[in-house]
Amino acid sequence: MEQVKKEKNELWEWSKALLIAFGLAAIIRFFLFTPIVVDGESMMPTLENGDRMVVNKIGYMVGEPDRFDIVVFHAPEQKNYIKRVIGLPGDHVEYKNDQLYINGKAIDEPYLDQYKSEIAEGTLTEDFTMEETAALLYEIPKGQIFVMGDNRRYSKDSRHIGLVDIDEVIGNTSLVFWPMNEIGLVK
Template sequence: MTKKKNEVFEWGKAIIVAVLITVGVRSFIFAPIVVDGESMDPTLKNENRMIVSKIGKPKRFDIIVFHATEDEDYVKRVIGLPGDKIEYKNDVLYINGKAYEEKYLDENKKAIKEQFGKNILLTENFTLKELWGFERVPKDTIFVMGDNRRDSKDSRRIGVIPLKKVVGSTNVVFWPIKDLQLIK
């Protein structure tokens, strides 16, 4: 009988340790997330499952997850870091006066021009000053946008995102299997 109690005790310890490790990893290192909506199309599809890394600070062009509301997390791309001056002009992103190429938008730009004509912009012209009244992304915040620029609830509508609301960055789609990929 003692041998059976020992075995049950050992199994119980192993299960408790496994649960504690799982909770620790999910709380502090990695977590799964489900993409909800088309705001990151074509880079991410609705209902893609991804791994979020909670380690490190977001970098420019990272795809991040942040708490948009108490009940909802958003997945968007970091465009502006604290202190950056952001401007969009004729479908070109300017950060601190320098033009940046956004290859991840090429498919959407091509589709919009084929559908509506060459003079249609994927991303409407704007400056931070026009949107929110300040020249630069404020300290301890970031400016984010979805890759589906015409259908994205992002910093153009909801404002800059406090860094403390960032859950982490993500670049691994693991489900569905046909969409398995590393995002750049």
Template sequence: MVFRMLRNIYEWLKSLVIAALLAYIIHTFLFAIVIVSGPSMEPTLHNGERLILNKIVYKIHPPERGDIIVFHATETDDYIKRVIGIPGDKIEFKNNQLFVNGQPVEEPYLGDVYTGDISPFTVPDETLYVLGDNRNNSSDSRIFGPVAIDKVVGRVKIVIWPLNKLGFID
């Protein structure tokens, strides 16, 4: 009887340890939940929304224009921004229009915001040019320059909270 009880406890503890180990591996290497803080990605993302962060995607292929990424902005802060330019791209804003490599880029996620003019800028190797969708209220590459690719944590594609926003991010 005691042996059977000890065996049940052992099996239960073993299952608990395996579950905790799997949760740790998934959170550390594959996926995490991040919380939007601030208005810099409005109207696409809003303060307090919870997102699933895919940490493994950029181990398979590099970030692409239009991706919404999370990156280490400082030692203590992570930012969420949209990739506008990849290494080698020439970025320019003229008359409130984004140009990448001389071609106008449609940005339907912006709404009616004024970005301002920015002189042509070539994105250096191993970096990304990132901007918030709320251009009038965003600290981004216009302020702190391009982001080193090795600072990128992953890509967000899914809102999980609040439930009325559950779904993929455009």
């Protein structure tokens, strides 16, 4: 009789431990961090198609995106996109001769240096002003950001889909955890 009681108690303890573990995993997954798979080539060479990354969901609960953060957001096509923050509220974004200008000031983009050096002809980023894009505004309004993929020639970003509401941003990402030879932080 005591053996049966001991087995039931042990079963109950294991059940509680498993429930707590699953509960903690669910909380972490839905509120703190979540995995995402890079789909497409719009962030090459920084990110490759199929890279698996960790999205930090808590960073923007207490703060705002910074320029050049890599963010994941809900796109208009009911899909999640991974892009780089280029323009913040109050900014005017423009490109001339493959050079980024924010509010008329030239801004370096060191994460594009490798890609620019590999281009045989033309420029990586075509000339544009923000008001010529889908944003159709001179200045980014409060609560929105202007995003672009690093593979500027083949990226569907704010030039095409318009500005992104900060409320649509799931979080930022900089940690690749798969494939094994790519593990590490990206900038």
